[in-house]
Amino acid sequence: MLRKSVLFFVAAVLLSGCDFFSTREFRFKPSEIRSLSGLSAPGDSVSYRVTESLWDAAADTRTKILSRRRLVFTFLGDSLDGTDTLKILSLSIRDDSAGTLLENSVRLVRFTREGVLLNTVEAGGGARFFPLKASASAAADSSAYLALPALLVQGWNDTRSLGVLTVRREQVTVDTLSYQGHLEESWGIKETVLDGNTVLSEGLFLYGVSGLLKADQTWGGFDWRDANGSSPAKVELRRSLERL
Numbered sequence: 053m054l055r056k057s058v059l060f061f062v063a064a065v066l067l068s069g070c071d072f073f074s075t076r077e078f079r080f081k082p083s084e085i086r087s088l089s090g091l092s093a094p095g096d097s098v099s100y101r102v103t104e105s106l107w108d109a110a111a112d113t114r115t116k117i118l119s120r121r122r123l124v125f126t127f128l129g130d131s132l133d134g135t136d137t138l139k140i141l142s143l144s145i146r147d148d149s150a151g152t153l154l155e156n157s158v159r160l161v162r163f164t165r166e167g168v169l170l171n172t173v174e175a176g177g178g179a180r181f182f183p184l185k186a187s188a189s190a191a192a193d194s195s196a197y198l199a200l201p202a203l204l205v206q207g208w209n210d211t212r213s214l215g216v217l218t219v220r221r222e223q224v225t226v227d228t229l230s231y232q233g234h235l236e237e238s239w240g241i242k243e244t245v246l247d248g249n250t251v252l253s254e255g256l257f258l259y260g261v262s263g264l265l266k267a268d269q270t271w272g273g274f275d276w277r278d279a280n281g282s283s284p285a286k287v288e289l290r291r292s293l294e295r296l
Contacts, residue, residue, distance in 0.1 A: 074228035077234040078262045081226060085200045085239070088161070089263035091139065098125045098263070099296040101148055107288045109272065115287065122150035122296075150216060204239055204259070218246045227258055227263050231295065236260030243269075267293040 074123035088098050100123040106116040128140040138160040145155040200221075201208060210223035225240035238260035245253045271289040 064252045078172055078228075079234060079236045081237040081239050082261050083203050083257075085204050085206070085259050085263075087200070087259065087264045088125055088141070091125065091141070094127055094129050096127045099123065100293050101296055102291060104289065104291045107290050109286045109288045115288075118289075121147045121154070122146045122151075128158075140250065189255075200241075200259075214245075216247065217252070220244045222247070224256075229258060229260065231260070231262060231265055236262060236265060262295065264293075265295045267291075 084142070090096060090098050097215040102119075102121045102123060104118045104121075105114050106118065108112065108115050122145070124144045124146075126142045126144070128142055131138045131140050141159045141161055143155075143157050143159055144153060146153050164260065201210070204223065207223055211218060211220045213219075221241055221243050224242045225241055226237060227233050227240055228237050230236075241257045243253075243255045243257065244251060251272065253269055253271045255267060257267045258265050269291045273286060273288075
């Protein structure tokens with residue numbers, strides 16, 4: 053009898069964190085990827101929080117937060133380019149705590165059979181935050197970039213040249229994330245940027261029905277100088293992005 057009581061107690065402890073009777077909606081991973089899903093009518097917006105920080109590579113601890121930004125993409129309307137329809141998006145970047153506007157620019161997004169293409173209308177540093185992950189030229193025009201395939205399948209991978217760099221993307225995992233009160237099964241896309249055989253950066257991007265939900269990028273061996281001009285221990289630059 054005592055043995056059964058102990059077994060029941062252990063089982064209760066192990067299962068205490070599980071919610072088998074959750075009533076939250078579950079949304080399966082999509083076959084068609086839309087990084088900025090939810091922008092269907094003019095005025096619709098999608099928001100992200102981006103944190104950039106320095107980490108001690110050896111101790112795997114954060115040593116300094118460089119910035120926290122709030123990114124808001126707003127759908128302004130459609131623009132025709134031949135037979136294609138481009139989505140006109142504004143991108144505003146604000147300081148996450150103070151709300152100060154740091155940058156405001158416009159982007160054109162094109163969905164084609166070749167994948168998702170991003171065209172820049174106004175120059176600006178905000179391109180590094182763009183969730184479509186532009187990094188491999190889809191044409192001779194350097195302002196158009198292939199980001200993702202039109203249809204994503206298990207085991208998808210792609211390797212392309214970007215100038216002197218090589219960009220490799222591959223579907224490596226499937227994860228379930230909590231977002232706005234429901235659960236979303238999401239594709240995990242690993243991205244590696246190489247200079248020859250040297251890895252410059254690595255990242256993992258998670259895409260669900262609502263688009264890009266989370267991303268983490270790391271730049272190893274980041275050259276950082278403190279206020280005195282000296283170089284501390286080896287650090288990594290990390291950027292994390294979460295959809296709000």
